[in-house]
Each structure stands twice: as C-alpha cells, then as structure tokens.
Amino acid sequence: MFRWLASWPAWSAYAAAGWSALYGALGLFWAWGGGGFPFAPVDDDRASGSVLEGSSAGSVAPAMAVIGLIGVVAALAMARPWGRSGARMALLAFGWALAGTLALVIQDYTLLALVAFAPFLLVFAFTGVPGPQEGIGDILYWHRVNLIIMFAGGVLWALATLAYQRRTRQACAHCGRGGQAIARWATPEATRRWGRWAVYVACAAPVPYEVTRIAWYFGIPLGISDDFLRMMRETPGMAEVGLGCALASIGGAILTQGLIRRWGEIYPRWIWFRAGRRVPPALAVIPASIVAIAAIPAGLMNLRMGVEAGAGRTWGMNAPGVLWIVWGAALGIAACAYGLRRRRPCRHRRPEARREVPA
Structure with missing residues (x-):
C-alpha cells in the first residue's frame, strides 16, 4: 500500500x-x-x-x-x-x-x-x-x-x-530536484530562517478564535450579544464544543513548534519507546499539510459570511475565523520549510543527478 x-x-x-x-x-x-x-x-x-x-x-x-x-x-x-x-x-x-x-x-x-x-x-x-x-x-x-x-x-x-x-522541466517527479544547484532560498539555513517566521504566524493567527471560545465557555460575551451567549449556554454541548475546538487549536500550536524545534526532528526522552531516534519527516509534514489545506477554505467561508461590527457586537462569530486563511497559509509554508530542510537524497533520481552544490 x-x-x-x-x-x-x-x-x-x-x-x-x-x-x-x-x-x-x-x-x-x-x-x-x-x-x-x-x-x-x-x-x-x-x-x-x-x-x-x-x-x-x-x-x-x-x-x-x-x-x-x-x-x-x-x-x-x-x-x-x-x-x-x-x-x-x-x-x-x-x-x-x-x-x-x-x-x-x-x-x-x-x-x-x-x-x-x-x-x-x-x-x-x-x-x-x-x-x-x-x-x-x-x-x-x-x-x-x-x-x-x-x-x-x-x-x-x-x-x-x-x-x-x-x-516537463526535466526534474525528478518525486522530489522536484534536477541536476542544478540548490537555490539559496531552499538551503537548510534559509528554510530554517523563513520557516521560523511561518511557524510564529501560524501559532498567532488562531489566537483570537481561541480567546473568544474560551471566554464564551466562562460566560463572557466577547464579540457576541448577551442574547446569543444565553442561547449558547442553554443549548447542551454548544459551549463545550467551542471550548474543545479552542483547546485543540492550542494543542496544534504546540505541535506546530516542532517544525522548528529539535524535538520535531529527534524524539525527546519523554517518548521513551522512540527516544533519540529520528522523527520521519512525513510524520510532521503530512498532518501539518492536511490542517493547512483544511483551514484555508474554512477561513474563506467566514470571509464570505462577512463580519458585523455594529451594535449587535457579533464580530466574534466570523472575524476570528477569517484569520484561518492566514493560519493555513503560514502552516503550509512552515511545513514546506521543514520538509525542505530535512529531505534526504532522492532514491528515484540518477546518481549523477544527486550532486548538489549550495548556491
């Protein structure tokens, strides 16, 4: 398979x-x-x-x-x-x-x-x-x-x-590399630099969503009307679902840090059954890419729905979700940087095509 x-x-x-x-x-x-x-x-x-x-x-x-x-x-x-x-x-x-x-x-x-x-x-x-x-x-x-x-x-x-x-550009269909030297932006040093900024943005973009949903769970009508908060608290499970999504987002931000931390490349000691072993790049790249692709259309949907900032105070419904576009894009860039930095020689390429000299 x-x-x-x-x-x-x-x-x-x-x-x-x-x-x-x-x-x-x-x-x-x-x-x-x-x-x-x-x-x-x-x-x-x-x-x-x-x-x-x-x-x-x-x-x-x-x-x-x-x-x-x-x-x-x-x-x-x-x-x-x-x-x-x-x-x-x-x-x-x-x-x-x-x-x-x-x-x-x-x-x-x-x-x-x-x-x-x-x-x-x-x-x-x-x-x-x-x-x-x-x-x-x-x-x-x-x-x-x-x-x-x-x-x-x-x-x-x-x-x-x-x-x-x-x-059609005479590159390896699996890894995208040809016989030419690696571009400066794709070197390990460069990908670590711009990948770090992408991780920071990806962690910051969902914060407004997390703050509003946690506030709603504790009865604070941040960005919503009092009537909507009352309806939410009277609907079984509604506030709890929002809280669960916020906590999942926070957990995702912690895992996103692994794209630029050592424990994202080598299993740490607290994972005793794999401690010291190399983390397969796909284990980080694939989940991060899936979340990135899923976040962007969700953000676009919130953008289409519009944000109402008037007397009704309902900006908390959609405005935080619009930032999912930024979140998805930044997470995708961070995953790309991680994959480029950790990629190994491609086994599908001819041996003479693997000699790459950093630009």
Missing part, C-alpha cells in the same frame, strides 16, 4: 482523469434533470457553507460536465507527458486552477471539522451521536460528503499537475 502511494507521479494523472470522467458524467446526469444535485437548495440543517450552495442544477451542472470532459483530456495529456511552451503553460494553468477551485474555493469548514472531530466520529459510529442527531448521517449528509469527494478530486489534480510540471 505504501509503495503504491509512493509511486503517485505514475498514477495521479490517470486518477485525476478517472475522477474528472466520473464527475463530468454526474454533471451531465444532473443537467438532464437527474436527482441528487449536491448544491440544490435544502433546509438549513442539511445545507453546507459552500460558495455554490443553493445554486440550480441548470446553471452549474452543465459547467461541471464540460469541465469534467476537458479534465479527462488534460489529465491524459499530463500523463504522457505532452505539451511544450504554450500548451504546457495552458495545461499547468488549467490543472492548478482546477485543483485550487476543488480543494479550496468551493469548500467550507467541513474539512477542518472533520480533521478536528475525526476521533469522535469514529467513536460515534459505534456508540451513536449524542444529542438530537439520530446518527452519523445527520453529520455527514450528502451536501457535505460531496465536498469531501470534490476535495479528493482537488488533491488528485494537484498531484497530477505537480508531477507534470516537474517532468
């Missing part, structure tokens, strides 16, 4: 083509009046916060079908790889635009909530969901599941486009 995942440059373009074919066919089905259009207007308790939520199948589904068809052709061209000069730039622009749209623009807070509450959802699958919900289906309903599927398509398109971009 891990060997197959490691060979992503070989299969990602074909996977992106298959995903595009499937979603293009679904777009055609919905355009012809088929049921289950995932952005159709529904009751608020079954709606998502996607930018496409509430749209009509007649306007969106045909575009999905056309983009899916173009995606199949583009992905197969990337798999060859085909295209020079202008054609190459067109394929790269299409691939990155589609990946960003699927993984970031169309999404809402679902991915971030899924990351934060994944352990609880696993337990709820066996014990049932506490409160008025009747089951997992009341949390992961079709409008949300569709966003997860679209996010998966965005990841596939990002992998396919990245592999194509590297191959």
Whole structure:
C-alpha cells in the first residue's frame, strides 16, 4: 500500500482523469434533470457553507460536465507527458486552477471539522451521536460528503499537475530536484530562517478564535450579544464544543513548534519507546499539510459570511475565523520549510543527478 502511494507521479494523472470522467458524467446526469444535485437548495440543517450552495442544477451542472470532459483530456495529456511552451503553460494553468477551485474555493469548514472531530466520529459510529442527531448521517449528509469527494478530486489534480510540471522541466517527479544547484532560498539555513517566521504566524493567527471560545465557555460575551451567549449556554454541548475546538487549536500550536524545534526532528526522552531516534519527516509534514489545506477554505467561508461590527457586537462569530486563511497559509509554508530542510537524497533520481552544490 505504501509503495503504491509512493509511486503517485505514475498514477495521479490517470486518477485525476478517472475522477474528472466520473464527475463530468454526474454533471451531465444532473443537467438532464437527474436527482441528487449536491448544491440544490435544502433546509438549513442539511445545507453546507459552500460558495455554490443553493445554486440550480441548470446553471452549474452543465459547467461541471464540460469541465469534467476537458479534465479527462488534460489529465491524459499530463500523463504522457505532452505539451511544450504554450500548451504546457495552458495545461499547468488549467490543472492548478482546477485543483485550487476543488480543494479550496468551493469548500467550507467541513474539512477542518472533520480533521478536528475525526476521533469522535469514529467513536460515534459505534456508540451513536449524542444529542438530537439520530446518527452519523445527520453529520455527514450528502451536501457535505460531496465536498469531501470534490476535495479528493482537488488533491488528485494537484498531484497530477505537480508531477507534470516537474517532468516537463526535466526534474525528478518525486522530489522536484534536477541536476542544478540548490537555490539559496531552499538551503537548510534559509528554510530554517523563513520557516521560523511561518511557524510564529501560524501559532498567532488562531489566537483570537481561541480567546473568544474560551471566554464564551466562562460566560463572557466577547464579540457576541448577551442574547446569543444565553442561547449558547442553554443549548447542551454548544459551549463545550467551542471550548474543545479552542483547546485543540492550542494543542496544534504546540505541535506546530516542532517544525522548528529539535524535538520535531529527534524524539525527546519523554517518548521513551522512540527516544533519540529520528522523527520521519512525513510524520510532521503530512498532518501539518492536511490542517493547512483544511483551514484555508474554512477561513474563506467566514470571509464570505462577512463580519458585523455594529451594535449587535457579533464580530466574534466570523472575524476570528477569517484569520484561518492566514493560519493555513503560514502552516503550509512552515511545513514546506521543514520538509525542505530535512529531505534526504532522492532514491528515484540518477546518481549523477544527486550532486548538489549550495548556491
């Protein structure tokens, strides 16, 4: 399984083509009046916060079908790889635009909530969901599941486009390195410097969210009205969920420090069963990247919802969440710096291509 995942440059373009074919066919089905259009207007308790939520199948589904068809052709061209000069730039622009749209623009807070509450959802699958919900289906309903599927398509398109971009510039599709010297910004000294600043920003950006949610739990109406605070305290579990999210965010900030600390590279003594051993870079890069990608669309959703700073004093609802855009971007940059600093010689490259001289 891990060997197959490691060979992503070989299969990602074909996977992106298959995903595009499937979603293009679904777009055609919905355009012809088929049921289950995932952005159709529904009751608020079954709606998502996607930018496409509430749209009509007649306007969106045909575009999905056309983009899916173009995606199949583009992905197969990337798999060859085909295209020079202008054609190459067109394929790269299409691939990155589609990946960003699927993984970031169309999404809402679902991915971030899924990351934060994944352990609880696993337990709820066996014990049932506490409160008025009747089951997992009341949390992961079709409008949300569709966003997860679209996010998966965005990841596939990002992998396919990245592999194509590297191959067409004669670099290793796995690590991105060629025979040229390492750029100054990618040296261990440089990545440690700008990676440190990225970590500081990533830790600071969620602080307003953490402060407001902790304040609400202790009955302080910071950024909200007294009526909303009263409603929150009268709703079982609502304040506790906010507190749990704040504490999880604080815990994440502590772990983020590992991207620039020694204990993020060598297991510390208090992890007795691994103490002194090297921390695999993927153990830090993959979780940090997932959280970074999930945070940005959640921040964009809060930005779309707007911030009301008037007499109602409701800025605490969305304003702190807008900073998740900064949080996600900074965390992604910090994870990139960590990965660049700790990467080893790539086993997929030719031996003569591994001789790198710092610029």
